[in-house]
Amino acid sequence: MGRLPPMQARCDERRLRRALLSWYRANARELPWRETRDPYAILVSEVLLQQTQVEQARGYYARFMEAFPDLGALARASEEEVLHVWAGAGYYRRARNLHRLAQGVAETGLPATAAELEELPGIGPYTAAAVASIAFGEPVAAVDGNVRRVLARLFAVETPSARWLRETAERLLDRGDPGAWNQALMELGATVCTPKSPRCSACPVAWFCAGRSDAERYPSPRARTQRAVEAVALVLRGRTGGFVLEKRNGRALGGLWGFPLAEGEDALSSLLARYGLRSARVLGTVSHAFTHKRLTIHVHEAAWNGPGEDPATRPVSVLDRKILALAAPENKVL
Ligand code: SF4
Known part of the structure; x- marks a missing residue:
């Protein structure tokens, strides 16, 4: 795609946005946190999804929201009560941070921008951007592992740098509906452009994709030390x-x-x-x-x-x- 004249590239990227958004509107999975614009509920779901698969997260989300339906309820609970409800979801630091966060903003509510959200305990750039765009409509790109994989494949980039990812994600972002756009990219990565055996024949943006003939080559696996x-x-x-x-x-x-x-x-x-x-x-x-x-x-x-x-x-x-x-x-x- 990088070799296209700038005007054609811009047209193709506009078409890409339309194609992906209309696919998302027709095919998005029904998930409980997609039925709300409550920033707190969206934050809870995003924190859970950081390290928990969607299917498991449904149950933990329901349990957590029933026990602590708003920031005030979470802030008033003891840490032990919070951990008890979170038990089984793993990565308990997430629950402790959510609890601290609630105690800090129970009176004021969650801030509406990614920059302010990132100041809160346990909130990284991805979660801040996801909450700000989905709950508050802020035009900011959210880049998680799914989005990284989709972008690397769309542009056939084996080792995408953090800067390239940020700039590409910001350039492609649909500023009219940034929340839906961020979720559409993530949904594509989770259900079609999967790490193994991506379903390119069912992909709504295959015509645009530079990496589809050898999709699993992109991005190169990151070395993990355990x-x-x-x-x-x-x-x-x-x-x-x-x-x-x-x-x-x-x-x-x-x-x-x-x-x-x-x-x-x-x-x-x-x-x-x-x-x-x-x-x-x-x-x-x-x-x-x-x-x-x-x-x-x-x-x-x-x-x-x-x-x-x-x-x-x-x-x-x-x-x-x-x-x-x-x-x-x-x-x-x-
Ligand atoms: S065509 Fe294949 S590799 Fe490209 S974005 Fe779609 S699913 Fe991913």
């Missing part, structure tokens, strides 16, 4: 039922509750020492991946003379649900 980390978890069954649970710290799982867990070479001995135990029986192994590390957790079990807790009464992470599935497959929290 550290492999060994850890030990200790399952201690309380004397009268339940388990010993600890409140976790740290960025990923802070505020959640889970089985005693330690990383590193001395993990088992340090856990045993913490509870005054001499030995524990091997139960099995579970794996859990975070963005930057893959945990292999060696789960051990030991008798415990003290009281235990019912995990269903605490916000527990997916990682701890996996341990619980190993230790007590019958437990209701699963």
